Amino acid sequence: MAKTGDMMGRRLSEGAVLDLDGRELPLYTLYQRGPVVLVWLRHYG
Amino acid sequence: MRGIKKDIESAGARLVFIGNGDPASARNFKEQWVPDCEVLTDPSTASYALLGARRGAWAVWSPRSWPAGLRAIRGGFRQSRTQGHAYLLGGVAIVDSGGVVRWRYLSRFAGDHPEPRKIVTALESSGGAN
Numbered sequence: 001m002a003k004t005g006d007m008m009g010r011r012l013s014e015g016a017v018l019d020l021d022g023r024e025l026p027l028y029t030l031y032q033r034g035p036v037v038l039v040w041l042r043h044y045g
Numbered sequence: 046m047r048g049i050k051k052d053i054e055s056a057g058a059r060l061v062f063i064g065n066g067d068p069a070s071a072r073n074f075k076e077q078w079v080p081d082c083e084v085l086t087d088p089s090t091a092s093y094a095l096l097g098a099r100r101g102a103w104a105v106w107s108p109r110s111w112p113a114g115l116r117a118i119r120g121g122f123r124q125s126r127t128q129g130h131a132y133l134l135g136g137v138a139i140v141d142s143g144g145v146v147r148w149r150y151l152s153r154f155a156g157d158h159p160e161p162r163k164i165v166t167a168l169e170s171s172g173g174a175n
Contacts, residue, residue, distance in 0.1 A: 015095045016092075017086060017092055018085060019085055021068065022068045025085060027092060027095075031144055034057065034142050035056075035057060035059075035140065036059045036061055036139075037058055037138075038137065038138045038140060039136075040064075040098060040137070041065070041074075042134055042152065043133070
């Protein structure tokens with residue numbers, strides 16, 4: 001695996017997002033459940 | 046992107062959208078555009094920084110974004126009031142269950158998205174589920 005991918009994966013493990021109720025959700029909980037395609041949107045509007 | 050949801054799931058993965066507005070905006074987005082998808086939000090934009098997403102007025106208003114804007118209008122999309130950070134671009138990452146990023150695409154300008162088929166191909170070639 002590309003080193004950059006590993007590095008980014010480690011960084012992602014430190015991040016967090018919010019669910020629709022505003023609860024903090026560590027990013028690692030997204031991929032711990034299995035592989036995931038994450039799409040970061042520019043904005044909602 | 047939503048059109049490849051079934052292909053993504055067939056490859057053993059999930060499709061998750063992350064925006065940058067408040068949770069209420071994320072909920073509206075989900076209800077209006079992707080009711081069958083998982084939607085989260087990151088008002089801090091910290092995860093965008095982890096992704097390496099580009100930001101800046103020129104990235105958003107670059108002339109390279111104009112054809113994409115026209116395509117969106119022709120496709121029936123109209124940008125409403127910006128709900129989130131106006132000068133932040135997005136991207137896509139395939140992350141395996143060990144947290145390794147298998148594939149990544151960073152938008153270079155507004156309206157720059159990866160070809161959905163390429164995401165599926167990248168997912169399948171990375172082994173899909175593991």
